[in-house]
Amino acid sequence: MRGCKLSAQLQRNIKFLKSIFGQSSDFYTKPMCLSGIDCCVALFTGISSPEKLSVMALDSFCRDGVPVRSGPALAEYLLKESCIAAESNPITEIDQLVEMLCNGMAVLLIEGSESAVAFSTQDMPQRSVSTPAGEGDIRGPQEAFTELLRNNVSLIRRQFRTSTLVAEIHTAHTRAGTEYCICYDKTRAPAETVQAVKKKLDSIRIPLLLDSSYFASFLKQDKLNLFPAGAYTERPATACARLCEGKIVILVSGSPNAMVVPSFFAEHFESLDDYASGAVFSGMIRLLRYLAFALSVFGPGLYVMAVSFAPEVIPVQLLAKLAQAERTTPLPPMLEMLAVTLLLEIVREAGLRSPKSISHTVSLVGALIIGETAVSAGIVSIPILTMAAAATVATLAVPSLYEQSILFRFFVILLAGLFGIPGIACGAVVILAMACGSEPFGFDYLYPLMPPGRATWQDGFVRSIWSQLAKKGEVIGGDEA
Amino acid sequence: MKREKADLFPALLIGLMANVFLKGQTSYWVRPGVVTAPLSILLLAMVAYAFSCCWNTGTQGFLRWGFAALLAVGSALELLRLWQLFDCVYANSVGLLGVCFTVLVPVIYLRRVSSIAQTSNVVFWLLVGAAALLLVSVLDRLRVVNLQTVPLAGTTLQEALTGQLTLYPELLLPALWASSRSKKIDHPARLAVAVVGLDLAIHLLLELFFGAAMPGHDNPVHTAAQTGALSVFNRLEWLQLVLWSAAVSVKLALYLYAAVRLVGGRTGTTENNAVGLDRFPLYFVVMLLLCVGMRKMDLGRTLVWHNLACWTFAGLVIGKGVVEWVLSKQRFAR
Numbered sequence: 001m002r003g004c005k006l007s008a009q010l011q012r013n014i015k016f017l018k019s020i021f022g023q024s025s026d027f028y029t030k031p032m033c034l035s036g037i038d039c040c041v042a043l044f045t046g047i048s049s050p051e052k053l054s055v056m057a058l059d060s061f062c063r064d065g066v067p068v069r070s071g072p073a074l075a076e077y078l079l080k081e082s083c084i085a086a087e088s089n090p091i092t093e094i095d096q097l098v099e100m101l102c103n104g105m106a107v108l109l110i111e112g113s114e115s116a117v118a119f120s121t122q123d124m125p126q127r128s129v130s131t132p133a134g135e136g137d138i139r140g141p142q143e144a145f146t147e148l149l150r151n152n153v154s155l156i157r158r159q160f161r162t163s164t165l166v167a168e169i170h171t172a173h174t175r176a177g178t179e180y181c182i183c184y185d186k187t188r189a190p191a192e193t194v195q196a197v198k199k200k201l202d203s204i205r206i207p208l209l210l211d212s213s214y215f216a217s218f219l220k221q222d223k224l225n226l227f228p229a230g231a232y233t234e235r236p237a238t239a240c241a242r243l244c245e246g247k248i249v250i251l252v253s254g255s256p257n258a259m260v261v262p263s264f265f266a267e268h269f270e271s272l273d274d275y276a277s278g279a280v281f282s283g284m285i286r287l288l289r290y291l292a293f294a295l296s297v298f299g300p301g302l303y304v305m306a307v308s309f310a311p312e313v314i315p316v317q318l319l320a321k322l323a324q325a326e327r328t329t330p331l332p333p334m335l336e337m338l339a340v341t342l343l344l345e346i347v348r349e350a351g352l353r354s355p356k357s358i359s360h361t362v363s364l365v366g367a368l369i370i371g372e373t374a375v376s377a378g379i380v381s382i383p384i385l386t387m388a389a390a391a392t393v394a395t396l397a398v399p400s401l402y403e404q405s406i407l408f409r410f411f412v413i414l415l416a417g418l419f420g421i422p423g424i425a426c427g428a429v430v431i432l433a434m435a436c437g438s439e440p441f442g443f444d445y446l447y448p449l450m451p452p453g454r455a456t457w458q459d460g461f462v463r464s465i466w467s468q469l470a471k472k473g474e475v476i477g478g479d480e481a
Numbered sequence: 482m483k484r485e486k487a488d489l490f491p492a493l494l495i496g497l498m499a500n501v502f503l504k505g506q507t508s509y510w511v512r513p514g515v516v517t518a519p520l521s522i523l524l525l526a527m528v529a530y531a532f533s534c535c536w537n538t539g540t541q542g543f544l545r546w547g548f549a550a551l552l553a554v555g556s557a558l559e560l561l562r563l564w565q566l567f568d569c570v571y572a573n574s575v576g577l578l579g580v581c582f583t584v585l586v587p588v589i590y591l592r593r594v595s596s597i598a599q600t601s602n603v604v605f606w607l608l609v610g611a612a613a614l615l616l617v618s619v620l621d622r623l624r625v626v627n628l629q630t631v632p633l634a635g636t637t638l639q640e641a642l643t644g645q646l647t648l649y650p651e652l653l654l655p656a657l658w659a660s661s662r663s664k665k666i667d668h669p670a671r672l673a674v675a676v677v678g679l680d681l682a683i684h685l686l687l688e689l690f691f692g693a694a695m696p697g698h699d700n701p702v703h704t705a706a707q708t709g710a711l712s713v714f715n716r717l718e719w720l721q722l723v724l725w726s727a728a729v730s731v732k733l734a735l736y737l738y739a740a741v742r743l744v745g746g747r748t749g750t751t752e753n754n755a756v757g758l759d760r761f762p763l764y765f766v767v768m769l770l771l772c773v774g775m776r777k778m779d780l781g782r783t784l785v786w787h788n789l790a791c792w793t794f795a796g797l798v799i800g801k802g803v804v805e806w807v808l809s810k811q812r813f814a815r
Contacts, residue, residue: 224590224758309574310719419579421719422567425726426583432603432727433587437596444599451602 004094008071010038010111016094017042021101032058035066037074038111047104049123056119057084057108071112078108078117090115102177124148129155132234134399139276141237149179149253155236156183160243164188170202172252178209179253183239188246193441197248197261212252212259219261225434226404227445231263237272262440264447266460268400269293274463283462290461292397296405297431299391300337301412301424303383307333309420325381334417336380340388341409343370348392487594489658489735490668492601496651496732497676498608501683502725503562504784507696508644510629511685513637518681521645522673529652529669532795535802536656544801547794548653549743551787552736555650557771558787559729560584561780564772566725569700570718577776581769584730589761591734601731604724611724618717619690619705627692645677648791651732652676654739737764 007013014029021027028050030041041053061084068077078086091097091107092115100107104122129151132144141159145152153167164187172178180201184194197219204218212232219229233239234256239249242260250259260267269289274282306313307322314322329336347366351359374380395405408431415423438445448455458464564580575583591597631637655668687701695701706718741760775783 222590222593305719309571313719415583419575419583420571421722422563422575422580422583422726424719425723425730426586428723429587429600429604429727429730430590433590433596433600436599436603437590437593439593439595446599446603450599450606452606 006092006094006097006109006114006116008112008114010040010109013109013116014040014042017097017101020098034061034074035068037066037069037071039074040109041106042101042109043106043121044101044104047124048101048106048121050106050121052121052123053106053119056121057086060084071110072115074110075113075115075117079115085120087118087120091118092116099177126151135233135235135238135271137235137272140272141235143236144234145236145239145251145256145258147254147256149181149251152236152251152256152258153181153183156239156243156249159236159240160185165243168198170198172201172209173205174209175207176209180209180212180215181251183243183249183251185243185246188244189248190246193262194248196441197250201250209252211255212250212257214252215250215259219440221439222437225438226407227265227434227438228263228400228404229438229440230259230261231267231400232257232259234258235272241272262443264440264443265435265438265445266447266449268398270459275466279463279465286462289397292394293401293405296391296394296398297408298412298424298428299394300341300387300409301416301427303387304333304337304413305416305420305424308417322383325383328378329381329384330379332417333384334413336384337388337413337417338410340380340384341391341413344388344392345406487598489594489598489601489654490671491605492597492731492735493651493654493668493672494675495601495605495608495728496735497649497672498605498679499559499725499728499732500647500649500651501676501679502702502728503559503566504647507684507687507701509641509684510631510637511681511688512629512631513633513641514645514681514684516633517638517641517645518677521642522670522677524646525648525652525677526666526670526673528648528795528799529655529673530666531799531802532653533656533669535799535805536653544794544798545743547797549740551790551794552650552740552743553767553771554775554787554790556733556736557768557775558780558784559732560768560772561775562784563726563729564776565780566700566703567722570703570722577772578769581765581772584726584733585765585768587727587730588734588737588764589758591731592738592758592761594738597731597734597738601735604727604731608724608728611721614717615706615721616686619708622708623686623689624692625689627689629688629693645680647676647788648795649676650736650739650791653791653795654735657739657742 007016014031017027017029024044026044026046028041028043028045030050032039032041041050043050043053066074066077068074075090078084079088079090086108087100087105091100097107097116100118104124105118106121108117108119110116126148127146129143129146131142135144143155145155149169153169157165157167162185164185165183166186167181167183169179169181172180182194182198182201200219201215204215206214208214212230216229217223230250231242233242239258239260243249247263248261250261252259269286274286277285307326311319326333331339343366347363347370350366351363354362371385375382375385391409395402395409398405408427411430412424412427415427417423419426435446436450444450448458448460450456459469463469560581561577563584564575564577567575567580591600652669652672655672683702687695687705690705691701703718703721706721
C-alpha cells in the first residue's frame with residue numbers, strides 16, 4: 001500500500017476505502033455532486049464531525065456554487081483559490097489518505113482527480129484540562145496535561161511564548177501508529193543531545209505505545225540499572241521549567257505524562273513549590289526529602305542489621321526495649337521486616353487498584369486491623385511495624401523514585417539480614433554505583449550533587465536565593481558551550 | 482556536567498587509602514618516618530614513572546599476564562584482609578563466601594570506566610568525611626606526650642623505609658591508561674605523595690592515640706574507631722567498616738578493569754564499556770577459588786611476598802625497557 005497513488009476514478013478509490021474500512025460501523029461515506037462533478041466525502045464519525053464539514057465547506061458550495069467543470073480543476077480550486085479552509089497539501093497517496101482519515105480529517109474524493117482534499121474537521125471526545133492528580137504543589141499553575149497531544153503542545157506553548165520553542169511531531173513505529181512530540185528550546189538544548197534523542201526514538205520498534213514511559217527502557221544505557229532514564233511530569237509548568245534548562249520534553253499521544261530527558265537524580269527531589277517558597281525553607285524541605293529517601297531505602301535494613309548483628313550501635317535503654325519486643329515474636333527480624341514491608345505493599349496495591357468506593361476500606365482494614373491484630377497476637381513486634389511504616393511514609397516524600405525505593409528497600413533488608421554490616425555496605429555501593437553509572441545522554445546523573453561544587457549548594461541539596469539563581473540560569477551543557 | 486573523560490585518579494587514591502587503612506599500620510614510629518618520607522616518595526615516584534615509560538614501549542604477553550596475575554592475587558588478598566577484619570570484629574557473623582559475595586556484587590555495576598570514576602569520587606568524599614568523624618570522635622584521646630622520641634638510628638630508619646616502600650599495584654596502574662601518557666610524571670608523583678603522606682598521617686594518629694603501646698595492636702585503626710563516642714551511639718565502627726568495604730569494592734572494580742585491559746580485551750565497542758557482563762561468572766569463580774586457596778595462609782607474610790612480587794615485576798619491566806632502549810640506540814648508531 002505504501003507509495004500507491006490515488007486513482008483518478010472515484011469509484012475505484014471508494015471501493016478501496018470500503019475494502020479496508022467497510023466493516024467499521026463508524027466509517028462514513030457520502031457521495032455527492034458538486035457542479036456536475038461526482039465527489040465523495042469520507043470520514044470517521046467518532047473523531048470527525050460531519051456538522052463541522054457542513055459549516056466549513058458544504059454550505060459554502062451550495063450557496064456560492066463552484067466555478068469549475070472538471071475534477072482536477074475542482075481540486076486545484078479548493079486547494080489554491082477557494083476561501084474554504086481546506087488543508088493546503090493535496091492527498092495523492094493511499095497511505096496518506098488512510099493517515100488523514102485516522103487523524104480525524106474529512107476527505108473529499110473527486111472524480112477525475114488523482115488528488116483528494118482534506119478538511120480539518122476533527123472532533124474528538126476529550127477530557128478537559130484538570131488539576132494534576134499525582135504531583136502535589138500548593139503554588140504555581142494548577143493545570144495538567146490531558147490525553148490529546150495537540151492540546152498538550154498548546155499548553156506548553158501557552159506558557160513558553162518564544163520563537164525558539166520547537167515542537168516536532170513524529171509517528172512512532174508501532175502497530176497503532178501513535179504520534180509523539182519532541183519539544184525543546186533550540187537555543188538552549190544541546191544540538192547533539194536533541195539529535196541523539198530523535199535518533200534513538202526513531203529507532204524504537206514496539207507494538208504499542210500508550211505512555212511516554214514506554215520509551216524509557218530504550219533510552220537506558222545500562223539495562224541492569226534501576227534508576228529511571230527520564231523524569232515524568234503531568235504539569236506543563238514543570239515541562240516549561242525543564243525546557244528552560246535545555247532539556248527535552250517528550251509527549252505521547254494519549255498520555256497525560258510528559259517525559260523529560262536527560263534527567264538527573266537531584267530532579268526527583270525538586271518541586272515547583274521549592275521555587276515559590278523562601279530559599280531557607282525550601283532548602284530545609286529539600287534536605288528532608290533526601291533524608292526521607294535514605295530512610296525509606298536504608299531504614300528497615302539498618303534496623304535489621306542493628307538488631308541482628310550490631311546491637312552496640314543502639315543506645316542501651318532503646319536496646320532493652322527492642323530486645324523485649326523481639327523476644328515475643330516467632331520470626332527472626334529479617335523475615336519479620338520483609339513480611340511487614342510486603343504486607344504494607346500489598347495494602348497499598350490493593351488500595352490503588354480497587355474501586356475508589358472501597359479503596360479507603362481496604363487501606364483501613366489493611367493498615368489498622370491487620371497491623372493491630374498482628375501485634376496483639378505477637379506475630380510482629382511494634383518496633384518493626386513502626387520502622388516499616390516510617391519507611392513507607394518516607395517513600396511518599398519522593399514519589400517519582402517510588403519503584404526504586406521499594407526495590408532497594410527489599411534488597412537492603414535481605415542483604416542486611418543475611419550478612420549484616422557487609423550486606424549494608426554491599427547494598428549502599430550497589431545503589432551508589434547504579435546512580436554513578438547512569439549517564440543520560442553523556443551527562444552526569446548525579447549533577448549537581450557530585451562532584452561537589454558551587455552548583456551543589458546553588459540548586460542541589462539546597463537552593464540559593466532567587467537573585468543568585470537568576471544570575472546564571474542552569475542550562476545543561478552550558479559549561480561546555 | 483557532561484562526562485567527557487573519566488578520571489580514574491580518585492579510584493587510585495581510594496585503592497591506596499584502603500591499602501593504608503586495612504594493612505597493619507604500626508610498622509614504624511613517626512619521627513624516623515618523617516625523615517625517610519621524602520626518600521620514599523622519590524623512590525616510589527621514580528619506580529612508578531620508569532615503569533610507566535617502559536610499559537608503554539611495548540610489552541609482551543607474559544608480562545601482561547604476569548601483571549594480571551598480580552592484580553588477581555592482590556584482589557584475593559584484599560578480600561581475605563576484609564574477611565579477617567570482619568571476623569575479628571563480628572566473630573562468626575559472616576563467612577568468607579559472604580564477604581566475597583557482598584564485595585564482588587557491586588563490581589557488576591562498576592564495570593564501566595565512568596561508573597568507577599564517579600563512584601570513587603563519591604566514596605572518596607565519604608571516606609574523607611568518615612575519617613574526619615573518626616578524628617573528631619577520638620580527638621580528646623589524642624595526646625602529644627604519646628609521641629615517641631625514638632633515636633634516628635639505622636634500624637629505626639630502615640624500619641620506616643621498609644614500611645613506606647610498599648609498591649602497591651595502584652602506583653603501577655596509571656601506565657595502562659592511555660590518557661596518562663601525556664602527563665607521565667604527574668600521576669606517579671601525586672600517587673607517591675598520597676600513599677606516603679597517608680601512611681605517615683595514620684601512623685601519627687595512632688602514635689598520638691596509643692603512644693608506646695601502638696605496635697601491640699592487630700587492627701589499630703579499628704580499635705581507635707571503637708573508642709569513638711560521638712553522638713548518642715556508643716560506637717562508630719560499623720560506619721567505618723561499611724566505607725572500607727565500599728572502598729575495597731571500588732578497588733577491586735579498578736583491578737578488574739585493568740586486568741581485562743591486560744589480558745585481552747574489551748567486549749564493549751567503546752573504551753567506556755570496559756568489562757562485559759559475560760566475564761563476571763568467570764571473575765567470581767576465579768576470586769572465590771583464589772580466596773579459598775589462600776585463606777589458610779599467613780596473610781601478613783603473603784602481603785610481604787605480594788609486595789616483593791610487585792617490586793620484582795616492576796624491576797623486570799623496567800629492566801626490559803632499558804635493554805630495549807639501549808638496543809634501539811645501538812641500532813640507530815649503526
